[in-house]
Amino acid sequence: MATTGGTPPTPTEHEDRIDDDGGAPAKWKLVGPGLVVAATGVGAADMVATLVAGSRFGYGLLWAVVLGVVLKIILVEGVGRFTLATGRTIFEGWRSLGRWTTWYFGPYIMIWGFVYGATAMSSAALPLAAVFPVLPLWAWAIAMGLLGFVMVWFGKYATFEKITAVLVGLMFITVVGLAVIALPNIPAMFTGLLPRIPDGGVLYTLALAGGVGGTITLAAYGYWLREKGWYTPKWMRVMRIDNSMAYVMTGIFVVAMLIVGAEVVRSAGVSISAGDEGLLDLYGVLKDEYGDVVGTGFLVGFWAASFSSILGVWNGVSLMFADFWGNMRGKESGHPDTRVGGKYFRFYVLWLTFPPMILFALGQPIGLILAYGVLGSLFMPFLAVTLLGLLNGKRIPARWANKPSTNIALGITALLFLVLGGQQLVKALAPLLGG
Template structure:
């Protein structure tokens, strides 16, 4: 069977440990795409206000994201349909919601991702303003996903994850974490005023609309049946544990360098952290952090440019299907891959119209707006997965058991609360 999404041949399911580790990739892409500058901000502020007390929330968030992404991957491997095909069975209103959401979200996120990628480059090379660095990053991401196949994009994303892991975890080691306090932080506690930060940390270990793209990346890898369930679960766990360690490292840096200090939210706060590193350890110390900051932001940009464009292309395909039409992954391969017109149209939409927002020179406000939009998608994803994976649309081995149902239900409640809180905060 051939695969139009990434033009990769379906491979045999690996059995040995070394072969299985070599197949890891989609989980890294999904987790890294979901962790962006906004998560750096939230984690840094949480560390500055509460120290290590909220470390447990990062662990919980990692578990929840593993559960959500596993459910997405399981749907693709055991239903014979894509995520959009599954949503279509719930009613046309779901497609209306997703289509409208994807258009609005993409416009705001395009500016947010470009701005977040431009900020550290401006700090490293101030001769060019944030605005123009952002435009350069947007064009580079555009060219990469427009002309490249999945295999190359996966390699680029894996390299960026390696850079951000080494730089940020290395910074955490350099600031000498208090292991005793970190250990205490594994015990769940809720200090006064910490609930919103807890929810932010739980939601910030790599997840928004990009989580729904995970199944499309597994298909691009050549994973097409329930035989790949074990491989998918390993891949998913490795990806989110890696980003979970990254977020823990960021919390350590915030706790050690900024605890008790007033921290400015947004991009200014992140750059302030770089200045603090320079003041405490020398100018050289800010460079790895800024490089890691760029790797985090640009990996999100590349992942969204590819993954959400695949989602949008499949949405267009699904929207145009006549009522009651039978669907298969072969139909998806023929009409919704990276060479399709809807895919390319959405890549263009993510890149060029949002550049107008860059001239507002308000990157933090863009990040806040993106955070609100992102929060609205997570309860939708958890709720629809609960319905789909307990239906006859999946084979018996793909249906959710008590653990998956329990975690998805908790995700639905927590992310629903976070979405309401974000909306109240936006309007107040």
């Protein structure tokens, strides 16, 4: 089996412990890239959406959270399976589907990175500005961007993975601990597993089903597998365990936020703001209800969720850009210029960090935000539809091609994201349509 272009990664110390059929991992410490992709995808926006859904509908949309976890497991498993089965990166796969994929992905990754860079830095700065108001928000945002830049610029994948695991631990302990303190209504939670859409809950249902854990970072999973040293089909079972375990943890985390919304925010009778500021509203509620220790502890989890997204995007999406640009320059995937520390990788780390700081002074340029919204609304449908093309037919060995049941599940996933993406597209175009 050929590996991803260029020099294949050096086999890790664990490879001889996995049989050719993808036997069970020797140690749980093999679990890694899935946790990274899941942690990166759960940011402040997902936390607020879940919190608001819980405060408005109680446990009525718990089933949508579970559905969202299942959909992301399907998508990320597809990305990982294509990478391991073919030895090709996801961008190489997209190119095989036609030039249209490159014409979409190129502008998208540049505009997305510019806007997301500012958003991610601001999100990580919010809890720090609340606890340490000695600096304004924009100063904390710049500090977060610079910290992430240094850690990714000089760090190796193994270090990055360990730091992410610590941040996930902080997220998990603080948010799940808060849910336990809130004393969830267990019978109501079981009732919430029955699929139903409450009045006025269509958009929240779609958002929860589609927004649990990431967008473009889902496609970065294959690159993290390569950096980990998992690069042939013998790692297939390990990858599936890694992916499933990570998204089960994500599901527990998001359910915990739903519990907090249903038990704490709803009973307090307060309204949570849209956007990241909603988490600061929750901080005030928790402080009044449980005291400073619990309130500040939640801000630690808020910061960990936001900063893990900075690290994940700065590393993973930079790898995606490096592969894209390397291919455009005629260099095969896996060339040193396209790997961690390569010049294309470092260009995008710079792009994510420094140009977005201009937005702190300019505010939100309408045209740029509009393009970001339009292209962003199309990414998840793009990923789901292209995976259907890549995981069937001649582009993947027959042994690892989709089974009919997988095609049905992936088709449902693609349809859901097309609907959700269409709604986001209408929202993005509303300024032009006079909405």
